[in-house]
Amino acid sequence: MGGYKKKKEYGNSQLALTWMKLKDNKFAFISFWLVIAVILVAIFAPLLAPYDYAAQDYNNIMVPLSLEHPFGTDQFGRDILSRIIYGTRYTIIIGFGTMTGSCIVGVFLGLLAAYYPKLDNPIMRFLDIFANIPDMALLMCLVTILGTNMKNLLICLILYYIPGFARISRAKVLTLRNEEFVEASIALGASDARILTKHILPNALSPLIVRFTMSTGGSILEAAALSFIGLGIQPPEPEWGLMISQGRQFLSTYWYYSIIPGLCIVFLTFILNFLGDGLRDALDPRLNY
């Protein structure tokens, strides 16, 4: 080992080690920077986009790929590149927002269920209800009940992803609780809070991180699917799924209208999965780099 600078403070060396290991994994490392780049694009969308995403230009309808409009224009003459750039905002908010929300709630419920046997059945059976309805059916019902807008879409997706996180964290905590090193800490007199935060959560991290990154891609796809059938983001907002849906009718002649946002979704899902894999390995001190 060695090679990385050792920090003096307690506990900081793991961060450095993680970074070193992430750097070592080429795919993950590139993906890491690409994800950062996508986030930057979302933040600086107004500066990067050559046109206003909603500006209609009836002189330039359905322009194919050209220097002026690198990704062409749609049936209202809106620049597709600009719409894609603005679209990253929705995608990022939906992807990370959903995951952060459902991760926090899910892990909390999972911990409760694992730590207090009395709550185990009520919590987990209730969550099973959500987990056992086919995903699109559930999402469609929820969105229809709550009404279609961005906020409700987020709430629905969060609800949809909670059971997965709850189940993983519960299972992980249940196995970790019986580990000898947890017992060792109890024997030292450590409090429940310390055991949870210092021993159980760090060791439960890898499946959660994988779930987080893998499902980010999933949630973006779900949102796109909902938008595609008209239950997600409403026009004229430039959401990628919505754009695919709108371009569908022109697929035979103006392929790029649907294909480009589609490729964007595929690309983002890919780099998130690579990053997730890399992070899991990097965060595990047992795996040497």
Next chain:
Amino acid sequence: MENNVMLSVKDLKKYFPTPGGMLHAVDGVTFDIQKGTTLGVVGESGCGKSTLGRVVLHLHNSTGGQIFFEGKDITHVSKAELHELRKQMQIIFQDPFSSIDPRMSVKQLIAEPLQIYKLTKSKEELEKKVKETMDIVGLASRLADSYAHELDGGRRQRIGIGRAIILNPSFIVCDEPVSALDVSIQAQILNLMQDLQEERKLTYIFVTHNLSVVKHISTDIMVMYLGCTVEKANANELFHHQYHPYTKALISAIPHVDPDDDTKRILLKGELTSPINPKNACRFAPRCNYACEKCHCEVPPLEEVAPGHFVACHRVREINGL
């Protein structure tokens, strides 16, 4: 004499509920340990020896009986009292691979007890204490930032010992601390534990299945079978005179290192019977070569057959011609 007793356990019981009935892991065990001595607890897997150690430390709640620590009844204590008590009573685990959090570095692991009890005022003091302890247990300071998986079993067990002694306890339960280690490393750890005992006047309960190790390290030895004490005596006495048929078989079963020694092994028939809802009888009777009718319907009491030598067997006098 009386106030020299570190730990005293009276009729201690621990039952676990299982789908098949009550599992009698520890069933009425009584013993005293003098300060600065080692009580070796031997028996085969499933005899309740590990559970015994954990019940004493309140890692499991006892089902019945009493535990006295330095004369004070600690059978039922509040959470706060227990927290204080744990500074005095520590445990070293069997498996140095699973008893160490894989996500913590050596210095974090050794510092943890100090942080739990907030015993150090500054980071420098903490660091100094950790360094001292690493020194005492023989861990080179360059290993401070290593993780457990990078170290071999012996070093990991040194971490475990470091964590146990950094709070300056007076009493340590050692749960098979060397059985996962190779002999040459095992000898190093045993020596370390003996040195620590001498320097700090530690009292040990040494739980193991390895009779050679227990003979080497113990002052007194208690042999357990299915939750009950079958024989209890001074270490030397026990290895020279065994009175219980189980102890005899156990000691004769150890393979002899000396190729010239061809004492006949006493082969026991069958295997451990179930500890779930045991019959009111001698637990060893189904495997015993000497079992009589009485053995199958009455629990033998622990009797003193020689000074300080206790045996639980109905036919002890007949078998041994006492």
Next chain:
Amino acid sequence: MRENELLSVEDLEVKFFLRKSTVEAVNGVSFTIDKGESVGLVGETGAGKTTTALSILGLVPNPPGKVTKGAIYLNGEDLLKTPEKEMRKIRGNDIAMIFQDPMTSLNPVMTVGDQIMEVVRLHNDMTKEQAMKRAVEMLELVGIPGERYAEFPHQFSGGMKQRVLIAISLACNPKLLIADEPTSALDVTIQAQVLDLIAGLKEKFNTSLLLITHDLGVVAETCDRVMIMYAGSIVESGPVRSVYKNMKHPYTVGLFNSLPRLDVETDRLEPIKGMMPDPTNLPAGCAFCERCPYATERCKTERPVLTEVEDGHFVACFNPMNKEG
């Protein structure tokens, strides 16, 4: 090749190629096993005992492991040159292995009888009835009543499972039985039963035995010959009596001094100082020289080879010890 020789391993070298380093697991090991002989292979974790055994069976995981040098002759036939298809016939039929952990070596969803029968049918041209009969015979041979044929592994205790594994490994009358720590997971009283069983069956079938263990006592009770392995090399080998009574290698001496003994009173053990060298970075000279109290300059630069010091007693050391010290 001597007439009575069954297995001969010559200058075996096994390496594991990892991403950033190479583990030298076995470094030039040579030994022979005669027909009907039992040989103990003793060493600590990481000494290369199991890798040696796996090479004999052609089961070294590849990648990352690779036999880089040497030859293994079984009845004069080089196993390293035998194609995999032939090896499959040899495994189980000519050479059988018993693994350390009886808990994980049996298929949990198959009855124990069927597991024995499967092996029998794999290597013999037998009808189902014949194979079943043979399986029942084998069960009874290892002391399990034939009625338990249709039971599943979870209904058996650890000692019983190890008996089943012994039955499986002996079902085809192998010429060589390799037992890798067969009793380490068992309690002493059960260990005594199992060792007794192995010794009895070995006698009955005239099988050769390679017993891998870290327990010097088990070897003393079961084996004719013993080989002490350290960091991938055999450092001392010879008849058990000769080695135990007149040990020549400082490592062997250290091993015995580390052992708490029932028959000898000691206040303090004398462990070997330090620990095993890093197998990815073995010293150029004797692998033991860093821990050896008698090491000289020569030990640091030159690797000692096995030399005969007594009849059949070999030691790989430049300064072999005398009995008095």
